[in-house]
Amino acid sequence: xxxxxxxxxxxxxxxxxxxxxxxxxxxxxxxxxxxxxxxxxxxxxxxxxxxxxxxxxxxxxxxxxxxxxxxxxxxxxxxxxxxxxxxxxxxxxxxxxxxxxxxxxxxxxxxxxxxxxxxxxxxxxxxxxxxxxxxxxxxxxxxxxxxxxxxxxxxxxxxxxxxxxxxxxxxxxxxxxxxxxxxxxxxxxxxxxxxxxxxxxxxxxxxxxxxxxxxxxxxxxxxxxxxxxxxxxxxxxxxxxxxxxxxxxxxxxxxxxxxxxxxxxxxxxxxxxxxxxxxxxxxxxxxxxxxxxxxxxxxxxxxxxxxxxxxxxxxxxxxxxxxxxxxxxxxxxxxxxxxxxxxxxxxxxxxxxxxxxxxxxxxxxxxxxxxxxxxxxxxxxxxxxxxxxxxxxxxxxxxxxxxxxxxxxxxxxxxxxxxxxxxxxxxxxxxxxxxxxxxxxxxxxxxxxxxxxxxxxxxxxxxxxxxxxxxxxxxxxxxxxxxxxxxxxxxxxxxxxx
Amino acid sequence: xxxxxxxxxxxxxxxxxxxxxxxxxxxxxxxxxxxxxxxxxxxxxxxxxxxxxxxxxxxxxxxxxxxxxxxxxxxxxxxxxxxxxxxxxxxxxxxxxxxxxxxxxxxxxxxxxxxxxxxxxxxxxxxxxxxxxxxxxxxxxxxxxxxxxxxxxxxxxxxxxxxxxxxxxxxxxxxxxxxxxxxxxxxxxxxxxxxxxxxxxxxxxxxxxxxxxxxxxxxxxxxxxxxxxxxxxxxxxxxxxxxxxxxxxxxxxxxxxxxxxxxxxxxxxxxxxxxxxxxxxxxxxxxxxxxxxxxxxxxxxxxxxxxxxxxxxxxxxxxxxxxxxxxxxxxxxxxxxxxxxxxxxxxxxxxxxxxxxxxxxxxxxxxxxxxxxxxxxxxxxxxxxxxxxxxxxxxxxxxxxxxxxxxxxxxxxxxxxxxxxxxxxxxxxxxxxxxxxxxxxxxxxxxxxxxxxxxxxxxxxxxxxxxxxxxxxxxxxxxxxxxxxxxxxxxxxxxxxx
Numbered sequence: 001x002x003x004x005x006x007x008x009x010x011x012x013x014x015x016x017x018x019x020x021x022x023x024x025x026x027x028x029x030x031x032x033x034x035x036x037x038x039x040x041x042x043x044x045x046x047x048x049x050x051x052x053x054x055x056x057x058x059x060x061x062x063x064x065x066x067x068x069x070x071x072x073x074x075x076x077x078x079x080x081x082x083x084x085x086x087x088x089x090x091x092x093x094x095x096x097x098x099x100x101x102x103x104x105x106x107x108x109x110x111x112x113x114x115x116x117x118x119x120x121x122x123x124x125x126x127x128x129x130x131x132x133x134x135x136x137x138x139x140x141x142x143x144x145x146x147x148x149x150x151x152x153x154x155x156x157x158x159x160x161x162x163x164x165x166x167x168x169x170x171x172x173x174x175x176x177x178x179x180x181x182x183x184x185x186x187x188x189x190x191x192x193x194x195x196x197x198x199x200x201x202x203x204x205x206x207x208x209x210x211x212x213x214x215x216x217x218x219x220x221x222x223x224x225x226x227x228x229x230x231x232x233x234x235x236x237x238x239x240x241x242x243x244x245x246x247x248x249x250x251x252x253x254x255x256x257x258x259x260x261x262x263x264x265x266x267x268x269x270x271x272x273x274x275x276x277x278x279x280x281x282x283x284x285x286x287x288x289x290x291x292x293x294x295x296x297x298x299x300x301x302x303x304x305x306x307x308x309x310x311x312x313x314x315x316x317x318x319x320x321x322x323x324x325x326x327x328x329x330x331x332x333x334x335x336x337x338x339x340x341x342x343x344x345x346x347x348x349x350x351x352x353x354x355x356x357x358x359x360x361x362x363x364x365x366x367x368x369x370x371x372x373x374x375x376x377x378x379x380x381x382x383x384x385x386x387x388x389x390x391x392x393x394x395x396x397x398x399x400x401x402x403x404x405x406x407x408x409x410x411x412x413x414x415x416x417x418x419x420x421x422x423x424x425x426x427x428x429x430x431x432x433x434x435x436x437x438x439x440x441x442x443x444x445x446x447x448x449x450x451x452x453x454x455x456x457x458x459x460x461x462x463x464x465x466x467x468x469x470x471x472x473x474x475x476x477x478x479x480x481x482x483x484x485x486x487x488x489x490x491x492x493x494x495x496x497x498x
Numbered sequence: 499x500x501x502x503x504x505x506x507x508x509x510x511x512x513x514x515x516x517x518x519x520x521x522x523x524x525x526x527x528x529x530x531x532x533x534x535x536x537x538x539x540x541x542x543x544x545x546x547x548x549x550x551x552x553x554x555x556x557x558x559x560x561x562x563x564x565x566x567x568x569x570x571x572x573x574x575x576x577x578x579x580x581x582x583x584x585x586x587x588x589x590x591x592x593x594x595x596x597x598x599x600x601x602x603x604x605x606x607x608x609x610x611x612x613x614x615x616x617x618x619x620x621x622x623x624x625x626x627x628x629x630x631x632x633x634x635x636x637x638x639x640x641x642x643x644x645x646x647x648x649x650x651x652x653x654x655x656x657x658x659x660x661x662x663x664x665x666x667x668x669x670x671x672x673x674x675x676x677x678x679x680x681x682x683x684x685x686x687x688x689x690x691x692x693x694x695x696x697x698x699x700x701x702x703x704x705x706x707x708x709x710x711x712x713x714x715x716x717x718x719x720x721x722x723x724x725x726x727x728x729x730x731x732x733x734x735x736x737x738x739x740x741x742x743x744x745x746x747x748x749x750x751x752x753x754x755x756x757x758x759x760x761x762x763x764x765x766x767x768x769x770x771x772x773x774x775x776x777x778x779x780x781x782x783x784x785x786x787x788x789x790x791x792x793x794x795x796x797x798x799x800x801x802x803x804x805x806x807x808x809x810x811x812x813x814x815x816x817x818x819x820x821x822x823x824x825x826x827x828x829x830x831x832x833x834x835x836x837x838x839x840x841x842x843x844x845x846x847x848x849x850x851x852x853x854x855x856x857x858x859x860x861x862x863x864x865x866x867x868x869x870x871x872x873x874x875x876x877x878x879x880x881x882x883x884x885x886x887x888x889x890x891x892x893x894x895x896x897x898x899x900x901x902x903x904x905x906x907x908x909x910x911x912x913x914x915x916x917x918x919x920x921x922x923x924x925x926x927x928x929x930x931x932x933x934x935x936x937x938x939x940x941x942x943x944x945x946x947x948x949x950x951x952x953x954x955x956x957x958x959x960x961x962x963x964x965x966x967x968x969x970x971x972x973x974x975x976x977x978x979x980x981x982x983x984x985x986x987x988x989x990x991x992x993x994x995x996x
Contacts, residue, residue: 078608078633085583085609107605110576111583135576 023336024064025345030093032080032108033100035073037312040256041100041123041320043071048306049321050097052299053328053363062332076101076175080108093117094345095331097324101175102126105139113138116348118355120331122323126180127187132372138348140355140369142330143323144288144377144400146184149253152286152379152398153223154188155405160416162249164194166219168212168234170226171199177255178225185223194219200226209237216243220418225253231283232266232276239279247417254287256319266390277390282415288319289378289397291364299325299363323375326362330355330369359401368401376400385410521834522562523843528591530578530606531598533571535810538754539598539621539818541569546804547819548595550797551826551861560830574599574673578606591615592843593829595822599673600624603637611636614846616853618829620821624678625685630870636846638853638867640828641821642786642875642898644682647751650784650877650896651721652686653903658914660747662692664717666710666732668724669697675753676723683721692717698724707735714741718916723751729781730764730774737777745915752785754817764888775888780913786817787876787895789862797823797861821873824860828853828867857899866899874898883908 031050033043047069054067070093074080080099087093096112099105100123109129112119113136122143129136130147156162167185169178182197189195196215216222216238224231231252238244266276300317307314334354335345343350356373359366368376381396395411398404529548531541545567552565568591572578578597585591594610597603598621607627610617611634620641627634628645654660665683667676680695687693694713714720714736722729729750736742764774798815805812832852833843841848854871857864866874879894893909896902 078612081605081609082612086612088587107579110605111579114576114580114584 023062023332023339025335025339026066026068027095027331027335027345028093029067029069029095029097030084031069031071032074032083032096032098032104033071034075036075039076039100040318041098043073044310044312045307045314045318046122046320046324047071048303048310049299049325049363050328051306052302053325057328057332062336065332065335067328074099074104076104078104078107080104081111084108084111094348095120097121097327099123100320102128102180105129109139110135112348116346118331118348118352120324120327120355122320122327127183130372130374138352140327140330140352140373142327142367142369142375143319144379145374146181147188148374148377148400149181149286149379150184150188151377151400151403152381153185153251155398155403156381156396157189157193157221159405160249160418162193162221162418164196164219165189165221165223166196166198166215168198168222168224168226169200170230171201173201178253181225181253181255182223200230209233213237213241213243216248219248221249221251223251223253225255228252228265232268232272235266235279235283236272236276239275239282244279244282248282249416249418250283252283252285254285256288277387280390280392281384281387283384284395285382285392287380287382289380289394293363293365296364322362322364326360326367326375329362330358330360330367333358333360383410383412383415521560521830521837523833523837524564524566525593525829525833525843526591527565527567527593527595528582529567529569530572530581530594530596530602531569532573534573537574537598538816539596541571542808542810543805543812543816544620544818544822545569546801546808547797547823548826549804550800551823555826555830560834563830563833565826572597572602574602576602576605578602579609582606582609592846593618595619595825597621598818600626600678603627607637608633610846614844616829616846616850618822618825618853620818620825625681628870628872636850638825638828638850638871640825640865640867640873641817642877643872644679645686646872646875646898647679647784647877648682648686649875649898649901650879651683651749653896653901654879654894655687655691655719657903658747658916660691660719660916662694662717663687663719663721664694664696664713666696666720666722666724667698668728669699671699676751679723679751679753680721698728707731711735711739711741714746717746719747719749721749721751723753726750726763730766730770733764733777733781734770734774737773737780742777742780746780747914747916748781750781750783752783754786775885778888778890779882779885781882782893783880783890785878785880787878787892791861791863794862820860820862824858824865824873827860828856828858828865831856831858881908881910881913 031043031047033039033041033046035043037044039045050069054069057063057065072080072083074083076099081104084092084096092115094117096108096117096119098121099108100121102124105119105121105124106128109119109124116138118138118140120140120142122141124139124141125143125145127145127147129139129141129145132139157165165185167182169182171179186195186197196219198212198215200212212234222238224234226234235244235250238250244250266280267273268276296317303317303321304314331351334351337354338347338351339345341350345351352373356369357371359368361367370376377400379398379400380394381398382392383395384390384392385395386392393408393410395408397406397408399406529541529545531537531539531544533541535542537543548567552567555561555563570578570581572581574597579602582590582594590613592615594606594615594617596619597606598619600622603617603619603622604626607617607622614636616636616638618638618640620639622637622639623641623643625643625645627637627639627643630637655663663683665680667680669677684693684695694717696710696713698710710732720736722732724732733742733748736748742748764778765771766774794815801815801819802812829849832849835852836845836849837843839848843849850871854867855869857866859865868874875898877896877898878892879896880890881893882888883891883893891906891908893906895904895906897904
């Protein structure tokens with residue numbers, strides 16, 4: 001573990017004219033984010049957004065609020081916890097922003113909740129943080145969690161009648177964004193869907209693309225969370241096997257309004273571009289709904305200016321920037337309310353409660369916090385609308401606040417029709433047997449013999465190359481026992497890490 | 499989460515004659531253990547052992563050491579961490595004893611290592627704590643970890659030439675002792691064994707005993723970690739299916755020299771006793787080697803007296819009592835050495851280093867700490883030696899310090915011979931097919947037809963009742979990819995929780 005030096009940027013909002021306001025308070029904010037700018041939620045990327053929010057607040061009703069931000073580099077490990085517990089009791093912050101990484105966030109939120117310090121994060125998105133009754137009681141999540149993203153799939157499934165879903169994801173064993181994303185989908189769909197999971201632990205799918213394709217035959221819907229290049233590879237292979245043209249739905253999850261997993265387009269400038277364009281006609285992308293509000297354009301422009309000044313290479317505004325920006329506004333609103341009720345900035349629980357179940361104007365539009373302190377999310381489903389040029393557009397939108405699905409005119413219902421899992425195209429043993437009943441006796445024996453040999457060989461090959469885990473389904477809908485791995489991990493999450 | 503009141507037992511060793519000694523020091527020890535005496539490592543069970551050690555020290559070279567023990571109830575959750583971080587910097591202890599539970603221990607060890615406070619525990623036994631290079635650098639484990647127990651199986655496998663192992667364990671999703679135990683065996687055997695894992699999440703195996711038995715046919719060695727009643731149930735069922743008499747090895751792991759998982763005997767006083775006795779003729783138990791040292795008998799007697807006085811119902815001395823007792827002796831030795839080299843009690847790292855790679859006399863015999871700060875373990879393999887009376891004795895012993903396996907005269911080599919995995923007794927499709935080649939044509943067709951129908955039905959039943967997960971083995975010996983669940987969890991352990 002590397003110990004990154006503390007980077008302290010103290011922004012004392014002093015000297016500007018304090019307007020007559022009920023709110024006069026100094027607020028110490030400890031910001032726990034990585035200094036390493038390879039993270040899309042690094043200090044250099046997020047701090048301009050926080051500063052933008054501070055300036056907004058300074059020009060209005062909240063001008064009397066003086067924020068003292070202390071940025072501490074915490075990467076994704078245990079340094080974030082150390083940054084908090086190393087402080088003497090009288091030096092504890094009034095508010096914590098971050099961490100984003102689940103494993104860094106979990107102990108920080110536990111200790112902060114214990115010390116009555118509100119924690120606001122545009123991260124800590126995993127399912128494990130959803131239980132705010134005890135250890136995570138003072139956590140407010142100002143970006144839509146993975147469960148919110150998963151709602152989009154649950155609503156589509158309800159609308160289009162999905163029964164079986166194959167989840168394919170890449171697990172980097174570090175940040176584990178895709179792992180936690182798929183966990184959310186799994187939790188929401190497991191009760192009434194037949195779900196299988198395929199985990200990739202390397203970036204190259206080429207060597208095992210056959211095994212990856214095989215389970216697709218038995219599922220109506222394929223949902224992927226992995227690198228864009230891998231998605232393209234999978235789509236090309238599925239298309240070559242005519243899996244795309246048999247009423248099967250393919251989804252790619254694009255996380256965080258960011259291209260951290262690569263460019264989601266079919267175009268690569270290689271000799272497979274045409275084939276990929278044809279394959280991508282059947283691929284839908286689920287991503288955060290992109291805002292078009294004029295204020296957001298200004299924010300966007302200001303951010304880019306800051307990045308240029310700092311020499312940081314940022315070409316897109318992601319949800320972490322937006323989430324931490326909005327967090328500061330929300331905190332100001334809640335602190336104001338709490339103080340009006342006679343509380344102080346040290347009443348973390350009271351302030352936190354005033355952040356929840358609340359709607360306010362964020363930088364990209366209206367922000368709706370649910371009763372559990374998690375931001376509702378709006379998501380787009382993007383599909384190819386011009387098969388000639390291969391361009392795509394939003395065909396559906398899901399609005400988390402009221403749980404509605406809005407279907408746009410461009411939507412092609414044919415592409416969203418599933419016809420059940422038809423099973424593998426290779427002829428089933430029984431097909432041959434029944435076909436052979438009318439044949440001569442010799443043929444019957446030969447068929448039986450070939451069948452047995454094929455089974456033996458298949459069994460041998462299978463045993464040698466795969467692990468076969470058999471887990472009993474419990475009786476509740478014979479679904480619960482499935483994918484114990486994910487459940488188990490999510491249970492561990494609840495009481496161990498994230 | 500319940501907040502248990504702090505239980506402070508301050509034992510100031512004042513007023514007794516301080517003998518001439520180089521060592522005069524007050525040492526503050528924070529003991530983080532559960533108050534709830536349903537835990538076999540509760541404060542009421544472990545504190546008399548610590549007090550016994552303190553008295554031993556007070557009568558010798560270490561009489562000048564004054565220990566101030568503060569017992570804080572920490573259960574198995576995050577309270578242990580709070581007990582540590584709530585203290586002001588000048589109130590931090592010089593030494594921490596516990597926690598035992600992995601999920602409680604992980605954050606405490608991280609913060610304590612960061613603050614240069616040695617942590618000694620007879621728990622924190624999971625594989626995840628083995629890496630002492632960073633987060634767990636000041637952890638010393640004074641009871642044999644699960645990896646030490648697993649060495650016993652690795653050595654037996656090497657000696658008897660095992661190839662395939664079935665691991666059956668119960669996961670309570672809380673303390674997860676059996677989960678972490680089996681993780682250790684898995685880590686040590688996975689490279690050169692074909693391993694399957696069967697997880698039970700309920701205490702009643704009766705409903706799925708068939709699924710549990712099935713994989714036994716394909717494995718030479720069955721290793722179980724679960725409740726004693728469940729072990730008996732499994733053995734009875736395996737015996738009825740003649741699995742015990744086909745050169746297959748059965749092992750039961752008895753944890754902690756304790757009957758917390760129940761009485762390991764075949765005897766229950768029910769109508770299955772005779773059958774169980776016959777089945778248990780093929781069951782071996784791996785457990786900690788029990789000491790017979792006279793000093794241990796005295797310790798044992800004193801402990802019982804203390805428990806009687808406190809009204810605690812304890813009938814056996816377990817490894818936690820022994821481990822924490824020995825921890826205090828080890829700390830005294832290491833502190834003494836460190837102070838002779840000019841360090842103080844505040845030089846946690848220096849003291850810790852002097853605990854590692856060291857041998858000393860513990861309460862139950864010689865204690866050998868490995869170079870990584872983990873206590874080496876000695877284990878017994880206990881088998882039935884009198885089939886008439888059904889009594890059992892130690893037939894083999896494994897000594898962790900030198901890695902040797904000692905085979906006793908009572909050992910019956912016949913019972914330890916494996917003959918490879920013979921496969922399920924149900925006739926394979928090919929057996930019938932090849933058998934049918936000499937039959938009449940009509941028989942051929944009938945056989946083929948029946949076979950197909952059976953397969954179809956089996957497939958239908960199988961799909962309906964089980965989840966089938968297929969994971970690709972990676973190329974390194976086609977073993978690594980197996981049981982990704984365990985690996986994944988162990989990797990998470992490394993950087994998240996335990």
